[in-house]
Structure formats: C-alpha cells, structure tokens
Amino acid sequence: MAVYSMTGYASAQCEVPGAMAAAPTGARRLGLELRSVNSRFLDLTLRLSDELRAHEPALRALLTAGLKRGKVELRAYVDQADGAGLAQPPEALLQRLAQVQDAVRVHLPQAAPLSVADALRLAASGSAQQQDLGPQLLELARQALQELRAAREREGARLVATLHERLQGLRTLAQQAAPLIPALVEQQRQRFMERWREAMQLAEGAAVPEAAQERALSEATAFAIRIDVAEELTRLAAHVEEIARLLDQGGEVGKRLDFLIQELHREANTLGSKSATMELTRIGVDMKVLIEQMREQVQNLE
Structure with a gap:
C-alpha cells in the first residue's frame, strides 16, 4: 500500500458554452485548481466564483471521500477563453x-x-442562471483530485526513501554507541579504585580499608548505572524497526509515525544526558539531527 504525502498540486480546465448563446464568440473556460499542504486533519477551503457557489456541497463531499488529511484549497472559476471576443448581449x-x-x-x-x-x-x-455547470465542474474536480493523489503518492514515495536512509543512519550510530559503554564503565571503575588506593595512602591507616573499598565500589556501581544507555539503545532500536515496518506497510501512517518520532527524541535526549565521553556526546547529537530531519518529513505524510 502506498504512502501519501500531504503536499501536492493539480489543475484541470475545459471549455463551456458562452454565457450569452446569441454571441458566437462567447465561449468560456471553466477552470479548477487544487493545492494541498500538511495539516493535522482534513481542512478544506473552497474559493468559487458566484455562479459556481451552489456546487460547494458536492465538491466538499468529493474531496472528503478522496482525501484523509491535509490543508486543501480548491479554486474554481469561469473565464473568457483565449482569443474569444467580448460577447454582445442579445x-x-x-x-x-x-x-x-x-x-x-x-x-x-x-x-x-x-x-x-x-x-x-x-x-x-x-444567462448563467439558466446554464448548469455542475456536471462539468464535478468532472473537472474528479480529474484534478486523481491528479493530486498521484502527485501526493509520488512525493510520498520520495519521503519514504529518505526516511529509510535516516533510519539506517540511526542504526549505524546505535552500533557505534553500544561498545563504548562497557569500556567506559570499566575505565571508571579502575579510576575509582585508584582514588581509593590514593586515599588509603593519605589516610595513613585512619580509615578502615574494607569500608573505604566498599564505598569506592558502591560509587563505581552507581556511576555505571547512571551512564548505562543499553536500555535507551534497545528502545531506540525497537522504535526504528517499528517505523521501518510502518513505512513498508503503507497507508495512513502519518500520525503513528509522528508519535514514534517523539519517542525517538526522548531516547536520544536521555542518551545525551547520560553521555560521559565526547564520542558518546557526538553520537547523541548526530542522532538528534537525523531524528529532527525525520520529524519534518513525517509531518508531510498523510
């Protein structure tokens, strides 16, 4: 199933009989344009000329049946056709x-x-009151809507490809971060033990060695717990795979993806706050950059 973007444009036109049938040069052009951008819900705006305003309910029903989300603007108008002279009233x-x-x-x-x-x-x-443009207008709206959905599908495919690239970047960064934690914990444990030994030498036997050693080990353990990001990396990997699954599944996935992006932000922020080395900080910043790029792209998906 395809994934649709909420951004697109389409137009359609046709000639209709002139408003004053007695004038052979009174041919007119009926035109319709559709524009859409991202929105949390389906938000329709119709801009119709006076003689087309009666058809607004039918146009709204057509757009509501064909689109799910997006800020959509429909503009319909009747103009004098190119090369047509000014029609003379009877x-x-x-x-x-x-x-x-x-x-x-x-x-x-x-x-x-x-x-x-x-x-x-x-x-x-x-004369216009006697001329019903409803059938032609609805036919143009159906053509434009089909063209708009095709444009949104093409844009959606490009966004999906880009999102998969960002997901692969997050996987690579997570793989770089995972081996840093055990080495960092061991390094800090050795540092605590060295400080303990130095304290014993300075104390000249005033402190109880066993108690001091237990205190040093306790502080090392607390530090290891504080900087351990294994749980964050596990949840981040789970969110990444769920996003990939939804993109492959297709359909109306925009709102669910937006929620998962927020969860990715949460895990990346936690990882950054636990960072104890410049390398881990760099990885956290790179993750945030990728997630922010994904957030902007996901907000355009239906």
Missing part, C-alpha cells in the same frame, strides 16, 4: 434591462443609470 435582453431601469427610476429618480459594465454583468448573470 438585443431583447438589453431592451428588457432598459425597461427595468425605467421602472426603477420612476420610484427612485435619484438612482444612477446603468453603465455598460453593469449591463454586461447583469446580462451574463441572467
């Missing part, structure tokens, strides 16, 4: 507008007369 319609204007000014003598732009707009509006 003479009968212009006469009707003149009659309506005269009737209005009988009661409202201060009303401004209709301008050419007003007449063209009213004529186009009256």
